[in-house]
Ligand SMILES: Nc1ncnc2c1ncn2[C@@H]1O[C@H](COP(=O)(O)OP(=O)(O)OP(=O)(O)O)[C@@H](O)[C@H]1O
């Protein structure tokens with residue numbers, strides 16, 4: 001039963017990792033951009049949630065109503081103002097610029113909020129749980145998992161059944177021909193980054209409710225995100241969810257064997273999958 | 288003579304240090320079909336990509352109904368009513384046949400062309416509408432590329448070697464569809480290696496040679512001699 005429970009908790013945690021990774025997967029799929037600052041943007045969203053929840057005295061989940069649109073707007077501005085200028089055949093400039101952005105965000109947060117750990121207070125929701133057949137599920141982790149699945153399902157649906165998704169896929173296929181169809185690449189990229197950071201907004205608030213955070217933790221969130229994206233297959237959203245869940249389970253089972261194995265187990269599973277299937281489990285974008 | 292819809296004056300185009308077009312001057316009248324011929328590497332594709340906005344030029348070098356459009360982006364040019372059927376077809380592999388057509392119409396320019404008219408023109412595409420575009424034969428892919436351009440209801444359509452790599456029967460079929468496409472007020476520039484074919488569908492012809500216009504004439508009256516001189520510079 002302990003093991004079943006570990007798998008269950010790992011699955012729920014994996015949903016959160018998938019949410020960290022979904023935004024990363026989306027922009028890589030659309031514009032082949034690897035955003036090194038993604039983890040720091042998650043942390044930024046957590047601080048934004050904190051500021052709003054404390055400042056307005058509202059529940060952090062309610063703060064999402066502000067965090068998500070603000071992050072989306074930030075994403076659009078970031079892409080149009082800075083990142084579009086670095087996009088081209090060479091993949092190095094966007095890597096360097098997002099690396100720089102990562103450093104800037106960390107230091108700005110440090111100045112604004114100090115290095116003290118913070119947490120978003122979700123009240124009774126944090127301790128509420130459901131018990132069934134000897135298994136206990138926290139309401140909050142379950143809520144987060146369900147949201148992750150819904151967000152990824154929603155993104156997938158958007159990709160394959162809406163005009164915006166069609167524009168994303170066309171631009172991903174052939175940027176210049178997409179331009180001939182009247183799609184302004186700069187705008188399409190802006191929208192992709194807006195969507196990516198909207199998801200990041202949710203991920204950041206969830207992160208802040210689940211664990212304490214400080215300005216420096218972005219990097220480790222980014223690692224889990226990357227691992228989920230790569231295990232799942234680059235640019236495949238359902239694959240990303242599967243990747244997140246696999247890492248979550250590996251960590252939970254590893255932690256069950258010995259607490260010190262928790263993080264290591266996740267990385268080992270990642271490396272093993274990468275060795276066996278270098279292109280990930282589900283390499284192609286599929287509908 | 289009516290005012291031209293498109294006029295090129297002294298158009299230069301470069302790829303980095305390499306200059307591909309030198310002082311190209313040409314025009315297209317409303318409803319006119321113009322053929323653009325020339326040897327491999329003469330600069331035909333470069334010219335089409337320049338007009339379509341994929342290569343940026345001096346603003347005044349390209350005029351659309353009098354407006355200087357040489358500097359506009361391709362999406363802005365498309366919105367004005369200029370569509371390119373690119374060399375090599377360049378369909379979107381992640382999109383189904385129908386999605387390839389629909390995205391061609393996403394500017395929602397008003398006009399006679401829509402999905403059902405494209406399917407009337409190329410019925411096979413309706414049968415294949417849900418397939419991945421890459422699973423089609425070369426000829427069918429070319430039909431999608433033409434249909435995709437038509438979906439934007441262009442006033443000028445640029446067709447870059449639509450017969451490239453296709454079997455003669457398919458080429459014949461596609462060219463038989465041409466009169467149903469142009470001649471409804473739509474102008475066209477047809478880039479073609481097959482000179483006889485190009486002359487038979489056009490009113491006027493230009494020949495490019497090493498980036499320069501080497502011949503301009505009426506398609507029904509240019510001599511074979513003049514064409515071979517313009518083609519090869521001999
Ligand atoms: N992307 C590019 N970078 C550098 N040079 C190029 C590029 N594309 C074309 N060229 C050069 O520009 C010149 C004109 O090429 P272009 O493709 O316009 O010729 P074309 O008339 O369309 O030839 P073809 O009949 O083979 O299609 C050629 O010398 C070609 O090598």
Ligand SMILES: [Mg+2]
Nearest residue numbers: 331332333374
């Ligand atoms: Mg060519």
